[in-house]
Amino acid sequence: MGLSSTLSNALSGMNASQRGLEVISRNVANSGTPGYHRQAVVLTETHYGQASQVRMGTVQRAFDQALQKQHVISVSDTSYHAVRASFLDRLQVEMGKPGDANSLDTLYTAFENALQALATTPDSMSNRAGALNAAQAMVERLNGLSGAIQTMRHETELQISNAVAELNRNLTSLAEINNRILDTAYDPAARLAMMDERDRVVTAISEMVDVSVSYRDNGTVALMTRGGVGLLDNQPSEFQFAIGGAVSATGEAGMLELVTPGGHRVQMNGLLSSGRIAGLLEMRDTTLVNAQNQLDEIASGLALAMSTLPSDTAVSEAAGTFTVDLSAMQRGDSFALTYMDGGVEKTVRVVASGETVTDPANLNAAGERVIQFDLSDAGNAAAALQAALGGAFSFGDDGGDGLTVAGNAATLVGVSSRITATAAQGGGLGLALFTDAGGAAFTNSLDGAGQKLGFAGRISVNQGLIGNTDLLVKSTADASLGDAARPNHLLYNLRNMRFVSENITALKDGGVRLSGRVGDLVSQTINYQGDTVARGFAQYDASTMTLDAVISRMDSAYGVDIDQEMARLMELQNAYAAGARVVSTVQELIDALLAM
């Protein structure tokens, strides 16, 4: 019937307006809520016979899957670079600017100049004390920097464990939300609110680890890392992280593991490519380790430059056969055989060591083939070396502590030794000015993980010199205090001895290997660290800009524009009023009809 269909039309229209008003009010109320997606009413038209009606379809939530995925990626990257930038900022404050009073390059120059003054006037007590002071300042700075780096590594572990706890919480709550979304008995409005919550939690998870999200049709999500490790399907996996105790250069670091719902354990160190946890891991395992290695190179170079005796020490030659005196060798000391092989000059370096390495896979950074042997007994050493190096040389024992070498198949060009001084007097011109922890000598021994690892934190000035500064000058007990031979030797070594680092940074970090004299090592370290910090900041700025762009896109896609809602409100208001008018008109008509 005409009137009743008019009535029902008007009523359905008013209903629709009511629903629309409800949605508008929800939008306006949540216009400031982070993570809220704008909702809109979808109206459909239906008709029964001659009456058509408006029926509210669904409330649609603004959602763009591609934008969402872009957002997740940006959040991960920005989080990764942000945590790196914060640690790198602290690192650069520790290192100081070139020319600062406690910057490594200033302290090194002061040390070199103090040695120079000592070589000019060795008999002046103030010069000797000045040299020791400069050495002490340098050592304290190296120790301090090393300690700061290890403290930062420890902090990364604390932050990782916090992040892992948060991550696990978020994964569990996301699994719950998935379940609730699946349950269609829920009120649609509540479902939409849960989907907002779902997106928020996904973003929170992506802040910690890089995720790849798959949105299913029923509204649930499945999470994987970008590398393909599943995080959440039906049930969440759990991250586990055990702090590795006191973090030091030589200690073990904590391990990150993922436990799947089936109980399978996956080691995650290196499988995460972005996100806060990956950033912390990268700092702990790569950037800070590089910094520590570079400081260790500097410390090792300083110690070896001071204590290395001239390269012809303990080597004597007679008619083409060289004799190396093994009694002076400590673990870490070595001698090098230079020979001609097919017109090319090659070097084999034999290092005194507790472990035996006879066939190294690669040449070391200086282009030498390094063989490690126990050189405590000349006879055993001769036999073992002969077995290891084959027919190129012939090794022998001279009956005492000497090892004889003569060229056999190969032409022996020369033998040079690298021996560190042991006693302060009577051992030659070298002096153990810097020692390892507890007064032990630093010989760059290759045993175990290597004596160089973490040495920057342990290096100290030889305590025996503190009370007896004459030892800086007197290489024998009856030398005169005005004889500048020892200070000149120390200075010559410091200015001319070259070191090459075995550690090379990753290609993405520049592929930098420290090489050169001690002063060059210092400059290269400061330069590299400054570069790293600058790069970290630049990457952080770039990712922040990308994130800003994505967020403003999301703003315009999902955000609530108050003006639009107000305009819509006015429309609906008028529509409602008009519908009400229609109803009251129909009412009057019916009244008129009934009043007849």
Added chain:
Amino acid sequence: MLVNKSFYPGPRSFSTVTSMQRQMEQLQLQLASGKRFNSLAEYGTSRTHDLNLRARLGRIEGYEANVTTTENRLSFLNNAIERLDEIEADARALAVPSAYGSDGLNMVNASQQAGTMLKEVIDLLNTDIAGQFIFGGHVSDKRPLSSFDQILHGDAIGRAGFSQVATERKAADLGTAGLGRLTMDAGGTATATLSEDGAHPFGFKLASMAGGGTYATISQPNGTAPQSVGVTFTDVAALKAGDTITVGVTYPDDRNRVEYVTFTATTDDPPGKGQYLIGDTPEATAANFAAAMETKFADLGKTSMASASTAAAADNFFNTKGEPVLRVVDNAPDDPVALSADTAYASTVRWYNGQVESTDPRGTVTTQIDETTRVRVGVTADESGFATLIKTLASFAISDFTTTDNETSEETAQKRAQFDAMSGIARVRLSEERNTTEGSIESIALELGLAAHTVGQVKTRHAEYGGQLKTMLAEIEQAPIEEVAMQLMTLRTRLEASFQATTMVSQLTLVNFLR
């Protein structure tokens, strides 16, 4: 770090405003500190250059400190050497042969003045800079020279000083016979021989004999020690008064200097000094000749030989160039025939306690004033210039030329002859001709002067280069005030405009217009 929580629909302009404010803070910091970079990362590509510049500047500052130290040392050295040169001139003035003064005043004065000058020389060579002695090579903690008393008179533990060494040497050179270790004999034959009494380094050594002719034949020394010469008189009738026979002898202070002693034939009886009576027979003439030689050499022994002996003793005692000190070996009751080296200084005072460097004294102390420039400023007190001066002064100081009241005229004449001989030796040793020999005071002064010149040049070079580097460093690191101020002003304008625009936009909302 609120990454996704910053979802709050604040317009993007807010975040740009925040970043502008941060930029403003940074510019303010630059203005306040005057430095363009306030953290390590900000250096960017100029970091490497900055590090290199700073390393270079540090090196230069180190070298400049060395330059100052070297200049200090050189000035001390030059002061001492100038004064030593003056003393050398004074020593020359005091050793003038035949300038005896009235009643021998000069001769007495010479001894005392030499002593005073020697004390001053020892003090000068013991100069120190804050306790570090500069004339001992690099041995700077001991006095280079022993004290005056120790050197001349021996020390408390019984080691011999120069006086004792000189006395021993004089006795050895003179011989118990008093003839300067020569024997002369005619032995009743017509041949008068003169020979050294042994193969040893003491006394006269014969070099040559000349003369003769129809009346006599001369036999020359045959080259093997002990040498001897002889005159065989053949024809006395051919011998006339005035004919001379000359013997060449060397003294122990300088075996390359031959002095000639002449014997003239005379008919005077008794013959005078250096004359021999022509006898009737060759045998008598030979005997007369031998007697004349004996008188002459006895006289020379007391005069020239004594002074030459003192000079030789000075050469033995004041050893230089790494040679050991030599002492006369006692051979009682015979005359000594050997010198022995007292390498451990067990019985002889060591006059020089510093570093012994015979080949390169200048290289005992070197300082590095630039990357490859080393100046050599070492001086050892046993270099030949100083040693010669000390030897001469010591010789005069221990000699006593004082005339006593009751001495004969002959003794006075002998003392004068000694003085002449000693002065003669001194004049030769201290002569200006020797200024060019290595180690003389003048050549040391010249070498040190060259070093000072090098130091001065390098100092200027460092100052200039350091200035250039500092300028380059300032260009990198200093914040250009005008630029920073301009940036601050433009930033302020932009900020103000942004604030205005933000306020306007926030007012423009429909809500304000709904009734």
